[in-house]
Amino acid sequence: MAYITFKNPYPNEPEFLTPAVLKRAYGTVMDQMPERIENISSYMREMRGYVLTPDSPLSTFDELPAVLASLGRMVPIVGDDYVPPPPGQGPNRESMLEVGIPIERPDCETVDMISDASLLWGEAFRRIYPDAQWAIGAKPKSSIDFGYPLIIGIDKFRTQFNTRAMLYTATCRLLLGLENDKSISWLTNKWAYLLGFIEDPYPTPISEWEKRQRGLA
Numbered sequence: 001m002a003y004i005t006f007k008n009p010y011p012n013e014p015e016f017l018t019p020a021v022l023k024r025a026y027g028t029v030m031d032q033m034p035e036r037i038e039n040i041s042s043y044m045r046e047m048r049g050y051v052l053t054p055d056s057p058l059s060t061f062d063e064l065p066a067v068l069a070s071l072g073r074m075v076p077i078v079g080d081d082y083v084p085p086p087p088g089q090g091p092n093r094e095s096m097l098e099v100g101i102p103i104e105r106p107d108c109e110t111v112d113m114i115s116d117a118s119l120l121w122g123e124a125f126r127r128i129y130p131d132a133q134w135a136i137g138a139k140p141k142s143s144i145d146f147g148y149p150l151i152i153g154i155d156k157f158r159t160q161f162n163t164r165a166m167l168y169t170a171t172c173r174l175l176l177g178l179e180n181d182k183s184i185s186w187l188t189n190k191w192a193y194l195l196g197f198i199e200d201p202y203p204t205p206i207s208e209w210e211k212r213q214r215g216l217a
Contacts, residue, residue: 001047003071005039005112006032014137014147022147026136029149033119040116047071054123061121061184065167068117069174072110106172114171118164122151125161125188129153129197137162153195161191 009028010017017025029036037054044050050067052060106114126132135152137145137160144165151161166187170180182190189201 003040003043003109003113005036005116008108008112008115010147015141017147022136026147026149029119030134033123036116037120037123040113040120043113044068044071044117052120054120054127056124058124058128058185058188061124061188064117064121064184065170065174065180068110068113068167068171072106072113072171072175074104074110074172074175075107076104104176106168106175110171110175111168114168115164118167119149121163121167121184121188122149122161125151125163125191128188129192129195131197132161132195135160151191151195153197155194155196159194159196161195 009025011021011025014022041053044052044067048067048070050063052064052067122134126134132151132153134149137143137148137150138158139146145160145162148162148164151163152158153161167184170184173180186202189198192198193200
């Protein structure tokens with residue numbers, strides 16, 4: 001059964017759109033958000049028996065990329081200058097997401113699922129941290145955040161938590177047969193720190209050399 005949701009209100013890549021068009025697209029997604037969340041929540045429950053709502057325990061979100069990957073698919077990007085690799089030599093899938101020039105990409109249905117699920121994740125974050133807010137991604141235009149709905153916190157530098165971009169990467173890696181080294185709950189906790197809500201839950205350990213330099217050992 002195909003996933004059906006609202007039409008994508010972003011008619012082109014954000015960097016080529018005017019501020020007025022972006023503002024309207026952002027407002028449209030915000031207006032549709034409750035129904036979009038209900039759509040993806042109901043679809044995952046019906047198709048995979050996966051129960052996820054904004055009020056679900058944070059640990060439940062760790063399964064989200066795998067569930068989306070099981071429902072989605074990648075399609076090849078074939079341009080006029082595309083040259084098929086020799087037999088047995090496919091693209092370097094590990095580098096695909098690193099350099100941002102994919103050989104394959106998720107189809108439109110998969111992108112819709114990821115987009116709606118990212119709103120669900122964002123709303124769950126706001127339930128945990130009520131001072132968090134939805135906002136439109138700020139400049140520069142080259143930023144992956146630009147123009148899309150994302151979460152901001154209370155830090156003075158207006159750090160932007162882009163649940164859509166992170167869930168897109170996590171899901172695509174699984175579709176490509178790669179692993180994710182960070183779970184959704186890990187990312188949620190880390191971004192709660194980066195947005196100014198909690199102390200760093202995963203501080204970098206101080207080496208013995210640094211302890212001696214600081215006079216701590």
